[in-house]
Amino acid sequence: MEIFRYARDVYGQETLEGMSWDLLPVAIGIGLVVIVGHVIYSLVRGKRGS
Amino acid sequence: MHGERIERHKGVDRLFHWLTAASVLTLLATGLLPVVGIRFDWVPIHWITGVVLLVLVLFHLVRSVFWQKLRCMWGIAASGRKYGKYSPAQKLMHLAMTIVILTVVATGVVMMAKVDTPFWERNPYLLSAETWGYVYVLHGAAALATVTLVMIHVYFGLIPENRMYLRAMIKGWVTREEIAVRHEWSGSK
Numbered sequence: 001m002e003i004f005r006y007a008r009d010v011y012g013q014e015t016l017e018g019m020s021w022d023l024l025p026v027a028i029g030i031g032l033v034v035i036v037g038h039v040i041y042s043l044v045r046g047k048r049g050s
Numbered sequence: 051m052h053g054e055r056i057e058r059h060k061g062v063d064r065l066f067h068w069l070t071a072a073s074v075l076t077l078l079a080t081g082l083l084p085v086v087g088i089r090f091d092w093v094p095i096h097w098i099t100g101v102v103l104l105v106l107v108l109f110h111l112v113r114s115v116f117w118q119k120l121r122c123m124w125g126i127a128a129s130g131r132k133y134g135k136y137s138p139a140q141k142l143m144h145l146a147m148t149i150v151i152l153t154v155v156a157t158g159v160v161m162m163a164k165v166d167t168p169f170w171e172r173n174p175y176l177l178s179a180e181t182w183g184y185v186y187v188l189h190g191a192a193a194l195a196t197v198t199l200v201m202i203h204v205y206f207g208l209i210p211e212n213r214m215y216l217r218a219m220i221k222g223w224v225t226r227e228e229i230a231v232r233h234e235w236s237g238s239k
Contacts, residue, residue, distance in 0.1 A: 004187065015183055016183025016187060018189070019187055019190030019193075019194060023194055024086075024197070027194040027198045028198070031201030034201075035201065035205045
């Protein structure tokens with residue numbers, strides 16, 4: 001998995017193009033981890049309270 | 051819903067919130083759908099919506115400084131176990147959104163130099179290739195962070211225990227009883 005995207009300019013030099021879009025699933029995955037984590041936390045807290 | 055209603059968000063602030071939400075979602079869609087293979091002429095929609103977001107951000111900056119209480123969104127919680135108008139989690143979300151939205155708007159404004167508009171011709175030589183790379187990295191990183199933050203924000207906005215906040219952002223009010231459970235806040239701005 002790359003973090004950045006690179007390209008070569010007309011002189012053959014490597015240039016930074018931007019963030020790697022391989023990270024898009026990572027961004028979504030982090031969001032899902034937080035959401036699922038909170039769901040589990042809520043369920044556990046609910047069970048302890050009942 | 052029983053109990054005395056108190057105003058939490060004025061109409062102009064609710065309109066600002068939902069216009070900003072629509073802008074951010076449009077920008078994410080136009081910026082990221084081509085990445086996953088859905089091809090369309092996304093650039094004009096993207097930069098025009100970006101200008102809308104810039105106007106909204108400037109509006110919010112001016113309004114929050116001159117018409118609202120900045121300390122509502124900064125600093126630690128109120129005394130004891132209750133918060134002021136916003137909980138620490140809400141303040142943290144606002145801070146995170148501030149950083150990423152300002153980053154994506156600022157870099158987006160710079161990137162406008164590479165777009166032909168009715169007001170100017172594109173100038174890709176405004177910055178060096180190396181500098182453009184850093185601009186794109188910041189813009190892309192902020193966009194990815196926005197994806198994560200939007201997911202988290204929408205989730206916490208929809209869960210049942212936060213229903214009063216969602217209603218307040220649509221209708222503008224909460225009841226004194228329900229807000230008093232977690233907040234020491236009398237309904238001032």
